[in-house]
Amino acid sequence: MSEKIKKTNSGKAINFAEKKKAYNNKKSQADTQKNVYNDNRVIQYDINKMREQINQQTKSKNKAKLNRLNSPIWVKAIYAAAIIMFVLLIAGKITNNFGMSSSDGLPDKFVAQSSTISSEDNSKYEKLISSYLNTYVPVDGDVRVVTTSMHKNDKMVYANGYFSYPNEKSKIKFDAVLTDENLSSLIVNGYELTTIKK
Numbered sequence: 001m002s003e004k005i006k007k008t009n010s011g012k013a014i015n016f017a018e019k020k021k022a023y024n025n026k027k028s029q030a031d032t033q034k035n036v037y038n039d040n041r042v043i044q045y046d047i048n049k050m051r052e053q054i055n056q057q058t059k060s061k062n063k064a065k066l067n068r069l070n071s072p073i074w075v076k077a078i079y080a081a082a083i084i085m086f087v088l089l090i091a092g093k094i095t096n097n098f099g100m101s102s103s104d105g106l107p108d109k110f111v112a113q114s115s116t117i118s119s120e121d122n123s124k125y126e127k128l129i130s131s132y133l134n135t136y137v138p139v140d141g142d143v144r145v146v147t148t149s150m151h152k153n154d155k156m157v158y159a160n161g162y163f164s165y166p167n168e169k170s171k172i173k174f175d176a177v178l179t180d181e182n183l184s185s186l187i188v189n190g191y192e193l194t195t196i197k198k
Contacts, residue, residue, distance in 0.1 A: 114149040120149055120169050125157055132183050133163055136193055141166040155180055 117125070129137040131143040137143055147161035158187040162171040186193045 093153055113154065115153065117152055117157065121157075122147075124181070125150060125159060125178055125187060126179065128181070128183055129159060129161075129174075129186070130163075133174070134196075137163075139165055 010043060043189065048160060125158070126147050129147065130143070133143050133145055143163045145161065145163045147159050150157065150159040152158070159176045159178065160174065162173045164171055175185075175187045176183060183194075
């Protein structure tokens with residue numbers, strides 16, 4: 001019976017030597033991992049490999065530049081035209097050559113003139129405006145015309161004022177332009193009544 005008990009217990013027996021060996025192996029593996037993790041040594045990078053990478057990057061950049069320079073002629077022409085237009089626009093802006101005024105019609109020196117109108121001319125121009133309004137404004141009787149301001153600039157006379165219908169108090173404003181003693185433009189309430197051409 002004792003042999004039977006030995007056989008059944010032989011599989012259940014704990015081998016302390018093997019357990020200690022396994023425990024020591026685990027502990028040594030953990031210690032080496034800790035030492036590797038806490039190691040402060042700097043791993044050197046291969047300098048030749050780094051130089052090779054830098055050379056490859058510069059070669060690829062140079063190839064990209066060469067590809068841009070070797071583009072078709074029409075692409076180069078478009079870029080050249082765009083650059084020329086940009087330079088011309090900047091030069092025109094700086095020198096103000098694109099302005100509307102031209103030096104052909106301007107005198108070298110402006111002459112000061114009087115803008116006042118004599119009382120004789122003033123009454124003559126008022127009569128001209130009044131006769132024109134009485135001719136073209138449909139009304140029974142005469143339209144009463146009052147000129148509030150009148151000034152001249154060389155041969156052109158600018159007048160503004162108002163007129164009113166007979167038996168009415170409302171004032172209708174007008175602007176008139178007279179050239180060489182002829183009514184060239186008359187604007188009433190924003191509408192051009194007539195433009196007399198020379």
